[in-house]
Amino acid sequence: MRAGVLEELRAALGPAGVIADPTRLLAYECDGLALLRQKPAVVLLPRNTEECARAMRILHREKIPVVGRGAGTGLSGGATPVDGGALVGFARMRDVLEVNVADRYARVQAGVVNVDLTLAVEKHGLFYAPDPSSQAACTIGGNVGENSGGPHCFKHGATTRHILGLVIVRDDGSVLDLALPRPDPDGFDLVGLFVGSEGMFGLATEVTVRLVPTPPVTETFLAIFTDLDAACDAVSDSIAAHLEPSALEILDRLTIEAVEDSVFAAGYPREAEAVLLVEAEGTEVEVEATLAPMKAIALRRGAIDVRRARSAAERKKLWAGRKGAFGAMGRIAPDLYVADVVVPRTKLRELVAQSTRIARERRLKLANVFHAGDGNLHPNISYDRRDKDEVRRVLEASDEIMKVVVAAGGSLTGEHGVGLEKQEFMSLVFEERDLHAMCRVREAWDPAHLLNPGKLIPVHACREMRGTERPK
Amino acid sequence: MNPQELVDYTKSLDCIHCGLCLRTCPTYQLTGAESSSPRGRIYLMRAVAEGELAATAPEYREELDFCLACRHCESVCPAGVRFGELIESARSGVEKVQRRGFLARTARRIGFGTVLRSRAWLSLTATSMRLAQRTGAARLLGKLGRPLVEMSTVPPKSERAPLPATTPAVGPRRGEVAMLEGCAMRELFGRVNRATVEVLTGIGFETKVPQGHVCCGALHAHNGDLDGARELARDTIERFEATGNAPVIVNSAGCGAHMKAYAHLLKDDAAWRERGARFSARVKDFSEFVAAEMPADFAGTLGDELGTLTYDDPCHLCHGQQVRAQPRTVLERCGAKRVDLPDSEACCGSAGIYSMLRPDDSKAVFAKKAAAFRSSGAQTLVTANPGCHMQWESGLAREGVKARVLHVAEVLAAALRKARPR
Numbered sequence: 019m020r021a022g023v024l025e026e027l028r029a030a031l032g033p034a035g036v037i038a039d040p041t042r043l044l045a046y047e048c049d050g051l052a053l054l055r056q057k058p059a060v061v062l063l064p065r066n067t068e069e070c071a072r073a074m075r076i077l078h079r080e081k082i083p084v085v086g087r088g089a090g091t092g093l094s095g096g097a098t099p100v101d102g103g104a105l106v107g108f109a110r111m112r113d114v115l116e117v118n119v120a121d122r123y124a125r126v127q128a129g130v131v132n133v134d135l136t137l138a139v140e141k142h143g144l145f146y147a148p149d150p151s152s153q154a155a156c157t158i159g160g161n162v163g164e165n166s167g168g169p170h171c172f173k174h175g176a177t178t179r180h181i182l183g184l185v186i187v188r189d190d191g192s193v194l195d196l197a198l199p200r201p202d203p204d205g206f207d208l209v210g211l212f213v214g215s216e217g218m219f220g221l222a223t224e225v226t227v228r229l230v231p232t233p234p235v236t237e238t239f240l241a242i243f244t245d246l247d248a249a250c251d252a253v254s255d256s257i258a259a260h261l262e263p264s265a266l267e268i269l270d271r272l273t274i275e276a277v278e279d280s281v282f283a284a285g286y287p288r289e290a291e292a293v294l295l296v297e298a299e300g301t302e303v304e305v306e307a308t309l310a311p312m313k314a315i316a317l318r319r320g321a322i323d324v325r326r327a328r329s330a331a332e333r334k335k336l337w338a339g340r341k342g343a344f345g346a347m348g349r350i351a352p353d354l355y356v357a358d359v360v361v362p363r364t365k366l367r368e369l370v371a372q373s374t375r376i377a378r379e380r381r382l383k384l385a386n387v388f389h390a391g392d393g394n395l396h397p398n399i400s401y402d403r404r405d406k407d408e409v410r411r412v413l414e415a416s417d418e419i420m421k422v423v424v425a426a427g428g429s430l431t432g433e434h435g436v437g438l439e440k441q442e443f444m445s446l447v448f449e450e451r452d453l454h455a456m457c458r459v460r461e462a463w464d465p466a467h468l469l470n471p472g473k474l475i476p477v478h479a480c481r482e483m484r485g486t487e488r489p490k
Numbered sequence: 491m492n493p494q495e496l497v498d499y500t501k502s503l504d505c506i507h508c509g510l511c512l513r514t515c516p517t518y519q520l521t522g523a524e525s526s527s528p529r530g531r532i533y534l535m536r537a538v539a540e541g542e543l544a545a546t547a548p549e550y551r552e553e554l555d556f557c558l559a560c561r562h563c564e565s566v567c568p569a570g571v572r573f574g575e576l577i578e579s580a581r582s583g584v585e586k587v588q589r590r591g592f593l594a595r596t597a598r599r600i601g602f603g604t605v606l607r608s609r610a611w612l613s614l615t616a617t618s619m620r621l622a623q624r625t626g627a628a629r630l631l632g633k634l635g636r637p638l639v640e641m642s643t644v645p646p647k648s649e650r651a652p653l654p655a656t657t658p659a660v661g662p663r664r665g666e667v668a669m670l671e672g673c674a675m676r677e678l679f680g681r682v683n684r685a686t687v688e689v690l691t692g693i694g695f696e697t698k699v700p701q702g703h704v705c706c707g708a709l710h711a712h713n714g715d716l717d718g719a720r721e722l723a724r725d726t727i728e729r730f731e732a733t734g735n736a737p738v739i740v741n742s743a744g745c746g747a748h749m750k751a752y753a754h755l756l757k758d759d760a761a762w763r764e765r766g767a768r769f770s771a772r773v774k775d776f777s778e779f780v781a782a783e784m785p786a787d788f789a790g791t792l793g794d795e796l797g798t799l800t801y802d803d804p805c806h807l808c809h810g811q812q813v814r815a816q817p818r819t820v821l822e823r824c825g826a827k828r829v830d831l832p833d834s835e836a837c838c839g840s841a842g843i844y845s846m847l848r849p850d851d852s853k854a855v856f857a858k859k860a861a862a863f864r865s866s867g868a869q870t871l872v873t874a875n876p877g878c879h880m881q882w883e884s885g886l887a888r889e890g891v892k893a894r895v896l897h898v899a900e901v902l903a904a905a906l907r908k909a910r911p912r
Binding site for chain 2: 034037039040041042044045046047048050052061063089090091107109110129131133134152154155156276277279280281282342343344345346347348349352353354402
């Protein structure tokens with residue numbers, strides 16, 4: 019970084035908005051994907067759109083690459099810094115700017131924590147539906163970047179279905195104001211395009227979100243299985259039966275053990291090989307119409323017990339346990355690799371079994387906890403990053419899992435994004451010309467390749483393109 | 491020095507970097523910097539152990555000093571990371587390799603090495619603090635005197651008298667307990683100590699106080715003086731062993747949490763570890779004990795003389811000892827009208843001597859608590875820890891909020907007096 023740039027950034031953001039000492043920078047080396055690490059040159063913490071824009075103008079002039087970061091809970095390396103680059107963090111942008119109860123939307127700064135948004139609106143009988151497992155930490159801006167999911171996205175849809183508007187700071191520091199909630203935008207749907215762009219189109223600084231009315235009745239039950247296959251089959255059956263609960267989750271034995279040992283112990287039975295966590299919402303009649311046949315399917319598939327949560331507190335505990343599962347795996351090994359693939363829901367049993375086999379063949383500990391209703395598998399592999407050979411086997415297993423999933427008609431990512439983790443696998447699902455099309459969209463936003471460079475698009479694809487089709 | 495001796499390396503590996511701690515961390519809330527979050531601090535500790543970061547880095551010590559050690563992160567950590575133990579060992583490690591400035595070094599030596607080990611010194615300090623406050627000399631000391639100016643006035647000598655070695659039970663004797671008089675507690679909150687004895691004896695427990703005991707060592711452990719803490723722990727264990735096997739009642743959450751963890755503190759010495767574990771099993775927070783032993787004639791006696799109460803969880807009671815329901819239970823059973831305090835498990839910024847070492851950060855953390863108290867509509871704030879007690883008194887006064895601050899024991903003593911007028 020050129021001399022004087024840091025001072026200029028400090029003047030733009032205030033002294034607490036710029037972190038440049040090597041000790042503190044170390045803490046920003048990685049996000050939730052600890053396998054890949056890179057220290058940034060500087061971390062910037064703007065307090066509002068204006069400060070963010072000022073910083074971006076300076077960075078753009080200096081041709082310094084920029085990576086955005088919400089809470090650093092992402093699992094695909096979307097917020098892994100770039101060598102010599104800046105990290106723009108949103109941890110100081112935590113204001114809820116507007117809650118419009120009648121029109122059922124809210125406008126928030128990008129650093130608002132997902133759960134804080136729901137807490138801010140629940141007194142109006144509203145909630146924000148996408149609920150990633152990390153919702154107690156992750157930010158709305160990060161959710162926009164990754165198009166995050168969560169258990170209740172089975173019914174409500176992932177983040178993109180809930181974003182009505184954005185304020186975007188572009189690569190050169192100009193501000194694109196698309197904040198007005200537009201259910202059907204005039205012209206191109208730039209907001210729709212931006213959601214899931216993994217920080218490569220710009221930095222969202224303000225987000226207008228759809229709020230959903232709190233359902234009159236919510237019921238949760240736990241179906242207990244002595245066999246993981248049977249739990250998968252129950253899910254496939256309920257999808258085929260056109261049932262629409264709001265969430266359909268599976269946790270296997272290893273996950274149950276880790277959760278039950280933690281502060282989030284939820285009362286999952288330790289003797290089970292798998293539990294199916296089902297929630298339905300709506301009127302009493304609607305909930306019954308979903309849960310009664312769900313229960314019948316579970317029992318037909320061999321569930322040994324079906325337990326309904328008897329109180330709101332019990333229901334909350336069941337979900338807190340589910341959402342603490344990733345962290346609880348820290349009890350098993352120092353690191354966890356969370357794979358994120360989507361499979362056809364008719365093939366749940368087969369692909370869960372395949373990933374279990376792939377891990378076992380490599381002597382790896384694998385736990386399954388996943389959004390079964392969406393076919394969104396999370397084979398979780400515990401490892402220790404200090405063991406080089408184990409790291410190699412983890413990467414090999416993840417490769418192999420992705421290959422079998424794609425061969426079975428599945429896709430690379432359900433909700434974590436491509437990031438660094440799955441970049442090279444994009445070629446498994448896309449042909450060169452498709453990747454080129456993506457490159458061209460990206461270049462429309464970021465011609466100089468300064469925004470989260472080296473992520474999502476396989477390295478060779480854009481390099482080729484830059485040689486032949488680079489816009490003048 | 492082997493860097494792995496400067497932090498608790500094994501414990502640091504429990505952190506899987508999920509980030510669920512971020513939102514609860516008061517210092518992360520202030521700065522938004524990853525390095526001032528639990529996950530970030532653990533990342534730095536691990537980097538020290540693995541040789542990637544020198545423990546001599548000034549920013550490393552600054553981030554460790556900045557932490558309030560409230561342990562809120564432990565209550566939300568799915569991996570069960572023991573952050574309190576991690577921060578204590580990391581601070582102790584830093585003290586070994588970084589020399590503080592002359593003033594800080596001297597103050598630490600006098601504070602931890604002299605004052606907090608001797609009743610005479612504690613008493614003299616309290617007297618001089620009172621004198622400085624009453625004469626206005628504290629104002630003349632400028633920045634150094636600021637904590638004195640801002641805190642409530644130190645009570646007169648008469649209120650700092652020692653508790654008797656034995657106070658008999660009032661009415662039928664149901665048993666006996668030992669009680670921690672505390673270092674600062676006696677000097678600053680003699681009234682709380684007397685209320686504690688009044689309630690314990692009032693519900694039928696003869697109360698013994700080991701004479702000559704000074705300090706449990708919690709402040710030493712929290713501030714990186716683990717050797718000093720071990721010495722005081724052994725002294726504490728010996729003195730309480732001499733009182734028998736009765737429960738040890740503690741009315742200071744920070745001391746209670748620390749005394750319940752003596753086995754860990756003394757883990758390197760098998761014999762002492764064993765004695766520590768036996769001692770810790772006897773330690774009970776005041777409300778933890780009273781909730782289990784409260785007689786029926788207490789019920790519903792308080793009425794509204796204290797107005798509406800709200801209870802603020804001291805961090806080392808809720809996060810450190812998992813004591814959450816009992817204080818609320820005893821307040822309600824004695825008939826107090828209680829409302830919930832929003833975010834009652836968030837730190838008030840007192841954190842032992844933190845409020846004196848880092849007054850600005852401490853006040854910034856308190857700001858949210860004051861807003862929460864206002865929104866609760868209560869007239870009386872109830873706590874169970876001397877540091878929090880002072881922080882609330884001075885904080886509310888500074889914010890211009892008229893309210894009473896009481897310890898749980900004081901509320902119960904008031905109820906008892908109404909139930910059984912003398």
